[in-house]
Amino acid sequence: MKKYLLAMGAVLALGTNAALAHVTLERQEAAAGSTYKAVLRVPHGCEGKATTSVRVQIPEGIISVKPMPKPGWTVQTKQGRYEKSYQLYGETLTTGVKEVDWSGGNLPDEFYDEFVFRASLAADLPAGQMLYFPVVQECGDAADRWIEIPAAGQDEDALENPAPGIKLLPKK
Amino acid sequence: MRWKIRLPASNCCRRNDLLMARPVRARRRFSKDRMNAATFPARLSGIRIRPVTGGLVAAFVLVLLVLLPGRALAHAALMATDPADGAVLTQSPARFSLTFSEPVSPLVLTLVRPNGTQLALTYFRLDGQTLAIDNPETLKSGTHVLSWRVISQDGHPVRGSALFSIGAPSAAPVAGETADRSLREAIWIGKLLLYAGLFLGVGGAFSLAWLAEHRRCGRRFVIGALLCGLAAAPFSLGLQGLDALGAPLARFAQPLIWKTALETSFGWTVLVALIALGLALLSLAGSSVSRKPLALAGLVGVGAALAASGHASAAEPQWLTRPLVFLHGTAIAFWTGALAPLGLALRHQPAEAKVFLRRFSRAILPVVAVLAISGIVLAIIQVREPAALINTAYGRLLLLKLALLLFLFTLASVNRWTLTAPAEAGDTEVQRRLVRSIGIETLIALAIFGVAAGWRFTPPPRALAIAAAQPASIHIHTLKAMADLSISPGHAGQVAASMVIMTGDFGPLEAKQVTLVLSKPDSGIEPIKRPATKPGDGTWRVDDLVIPIPGRWNARLDILVSDFEMVKIEAPIEIRSE
Numbered sequence: 001m002k003k004y005l006l007a008m009g010a011v012l013a014l015g016t017n018a019a020l021a022h023v024t025l026e027r028q029e030a031a032a033g034s035t036y037k038a039v040l041r042v043p044h045g046c047e048g049k050a051t052t053s054v055r056v057q058i059p060e061g062i063i064s065v066k067p068m069p070k071p072g073w074t075v076q077t078k079q080g081r082y083e084k085s086y087q088l089y090g091e092t093l094t095t096g097v098k099e100v101d102w103s104g105g106n107l108p109d110e111f112y113d114e115f116v117f118r119a120s121l122a123a124d125l126p127a128g129q130m131l132y133f134p135v136v137q138e139c140g141d142a143a144d145r146w147i148e149i150p151a152a153g154q155d156e157d158a159l160e161n162p163a164p165g166i167k168l169l170p171k172k
Numbered sequence: 173m174r175w176k177i178r179l180p181a182s183n184c185c186r187r188n189d190l191l192m193a194r195p196v197r198a199r200r201r202f203s204k205d206r207m208n209a210a211t212f213p214a215r216l217s218g219i220r221i222r223p224v225t226g227g228l229v230a231a232f233v234l235v236l237l238v239l240l241p242g243r244a245l246a247h248a249a250l251m252a253t254d255p256a257d258g259a260v261l262t263q264s265p266a267r268f269s270l271t272f273s274e275p276v277s278p279l280v281l282t283l284v285r286p287n288g289t290q291l292a293l294t295y296f297r298l299d300g301q302t303l304a305i306d307n308p309e310t311l312k313s314g315t316h317v318l319s320w321r322v323i324s325q326d327g328h329p330v331r332g333s334a335l336f337s338i339g340a341p342s343a344a345p346v347a348g349e350t351a352d353r354s355l356r357e358a359i360w361i362g363k364l365l366l367y368a369g370l371f372l373g374v375g376g377a378f379s380l381a382w383l384a385e386h387r388r389c390g391r392r393f394v395i396g397a398l399l400c401g402l403a404a405a406p407f408s409l410g411l412q413g414l415d416a417l418g419a420p421l422a423r424f425a426q427p428l429i430w431k432t433a434l435e436t437s438f439g440w441t442v443l444v445a446l447i448a449l450g451l452a453l454l455s456l457a458g459s460s461v462s463r464k465p466l467a468l469a470g471l472v473g474v475g476a477a478l479a480a481s482g483h484a485s486a487a488e489p490q491w492l493t494r495p496l497v498f499l500h501g502t503a504i505a506f507w508t509g510a511l512a513p514l515g516l517a518l519r520h521q522p523a524e525a526k527v528f529l530r531r532f533s534r535a536i537l538p539v540v541a542v543l544a545i546s547g548i549v550l551a552i553i554q555v556r557e558p559a560a561l562i563n564t565a566y567g568r569l570l571l572l573k574l575a576l577l578l579f580l581f582t583l584a585s586v587n588r589w590t591l592t593a594p595a596e597a598g599d600t601e602v603q604r605r606l607v608r609s610i611g612i613e614t615l616i617a618l619a620i621f622g623v624a625a626g627w628r629f630t631p632p633p634r635a636l637a638i639a640a641a642q643p644a645s646i647h648i649h650t651l652k653a654m655a656d657l658s659i660s661p662g663h664a665g666q667v668a669a670s671m672v673i674m675t676g677d678f679g680p681l682e683a684k685q686v687t688l689v690l691s692k693p694d695s696g697i698e699p700i701k702r703p704a705t706k707p708g709d710g711t712w713r714v715d716d717l718v719i720p721i722p723g724r725w726n727a728r729l730d731i732l733v734s735d736f737e738m739v740k741i742e743a744p745i746e747i748r749s750e
Contacts, residue, residue: 055735055736057735057736134736134737136735136736145732145735145736145738147735147736147737147738148738
């Protein structure tokens with residue numbers, strides 16, 4: 001009985017924010033054309049194992065990405081060609097960071113940490129829609145993939161491993 | 173060219189090389205010489221046959237050789253359908269397809285519309301094991317049933333159906349099933365009469381030609397049995413056609429029925445049986461020269477006819493089962509065929525029947541040994557495990573047959589070891605008892621034929637096991653990816669899953685990882701999630717999977733295309749109960 005009460009309490013306490021158990025972004029909305037500081041929150045390892053690398057895929061429309069270095073971790077970026085060209089401060093951008101990797105670290109399951117990068121949102125991103133940043137959390141040979149993107153009309157809560165995302169606000 | 177046949181019977185060749193060399197015609201004299209002990213061995217051990225009759229024997233051997241290699245395997249089992257069972261389609265498909273475990277011949281293909289009306293599907297083509305069927309009309313929305321009936325290579329019809337819906341599922345329409353009781357009874361009677369004709373008729377003709385001293389007794393009985401078999405053979409063929417097509421008795425005369433029946437392996441049985449019956453009849457009418465070879469060819473034909481079709485002949489390994497069925501059938505014909513002529517001879521002409529009795533009782537031991545050994549091996553192949561004797565209709569019929577056989581063997585042993593010697597010595601009281609006993613033996617033999625004819629309606633445990641081992645398969649097709657998922661065996665319990673994945677346009681899909689998720693929300697069982705391994709043959713596998721309960725499960729494949737992209741495809745899959 002005690003067990004059930006505890007479980008119910010846990011559901012009540014945590015249920016309001018199921019995202020606690022997932023890898024999420026701290027700020028979950030941003031305006032098109034604005035600068036965005038992305039803070040990836042990693043609440044736990046992969047089934048008890050310590051996290052050794054975090055990789056995030058940069059979606060189309062997110063440009064000029066700069067990761068924040070992190071002591072104890074090696075930061076790398078993967079460059080790639082954008083699907084189209086973007087204007088930023090009078091410059092035309094056609095290539096840029098498509099993936100950011102933090103690796104070589106050791107974040108035990110019982111600790112929490114954040115992984116930060118800064119980016120610009122293209123001015124023409126459609127307001128009202130979601131933009132997702134798929135994340136692969138690696139723990140030695142195990143991995144949790146926060147890469148699921150809900151299909152049209154699908155409830156995000158139904159996903160087991162949802163990708164962190166932001167809601168696009170109208171350009172200010 | 174002269175033909176010479178040697179029988180391996182243990183009771184014959186002991187001496188008389190002298191007599192062997194004699195021309196056949198000269199030996200007629202000896203057949204009248206009742207108690208000449210030397211005569212009989214000589215006649216069995218070395219006969220000369222004229223080229224014509226020898227040709228007939230050769231023809232039988234040829235028929236046998238044609239029939240033996242790989243005509244039949246097991247019952248065909250359905251592997252996949254398109255549309256898949258339970259599929260919901262957005263629009264009417266242009267064609268349907270059914271894929272079986274072996275090539276089949278289609279018999280009746282029907283589409284049952286949502287309102288219960290039926291549409292015969294007549295345009296189809298066979299492409300290996302796949303049957304492609306054209307859909308002649310645009311289907312309206314609702315649930316349809318694709319009902320099929322095909323002939324598998326062992327000659328037995330196999331049937332089934334697949335449900336699919338256009339737009340959205342509706343209540344499944346009810347297809348009228350034609351389980352015709354009178355047809356089944358007719359099939360059973362036809363089979364019983366055919367057995368009577370083959371065993372009592374052809375076997376009887378053989379005993380008259382080879383064992384009897386005085387060929388008048390039992391002759392009318394044998395002719396009667398032969399005519400009965402000659403009538404039953406085509407009758408049975410027509411019934412087989414009706415059963416294969418699921419047609420009522422009223423359509424008996426239609427050419428399609430007969431054409432269908434002839435295309436089944438039972439067509440061969442009837443064909444060879446007719447030849448055997450005819451040869452036996454000829455042997456009764458034939459001259460002293462042709463009598464024996466004709467009767468022998470008839471007897472061989474009985475074995476060949478039985479080996480050409482049926483559950484036992486279709487079983488694996490073929491090199492063993494077909495010869496065994498042949499031996500079994502031939503031995504039955506030898507034994508049961510001799511009973512009536514022997515009994516009648518003992519009753520009416522006891523003095524002359526003594527030679528008949530002696531020859532029969534000498535030959536019968538090896539024959540019964542062959543009969544028993546072949547029967548036991550075939551039963552083991554068919555039943556597989558003792559529990560199936562009680563669990564299955566086939567097994568229960570076998571038990572009934574064994575009980576009858578026990579009775580028959582008891583009677584036969586008493587006859588052979590207690591009554592034969594005094595009867596041969598001329599004890600009339602014992603002879604009367606022997607006649608009575610032989611009469612009862614014949615009746616039991618008929619009862620056994622009846623039980624064996626009942627096997628026509630019961631698939632053997634062997635075939636049931638093959639059917640149970642068939643995998644449950646589905647094809648999942650989406651824009652991003654498609655997969656063939658096969659769960660084997662397709663019933664609840666310990667299974668293994670095998671998956672082949674491709675891109676939505678049939679291209680190769682190099683997945684980094686595939687996970688199989690089986691869920692059954694209505695059961696209260698948590699989803700079963702298993703990562704698949706890649707053994708290197710292009711498939712993904714999940715071994716040691718346990719599906720706890722049968723029913724309609726949802727199978728989902730999580731295909732990791734790249735580090736950041738996962739494609740999930742799912743479809744329902746039907747898991748049978750064990």
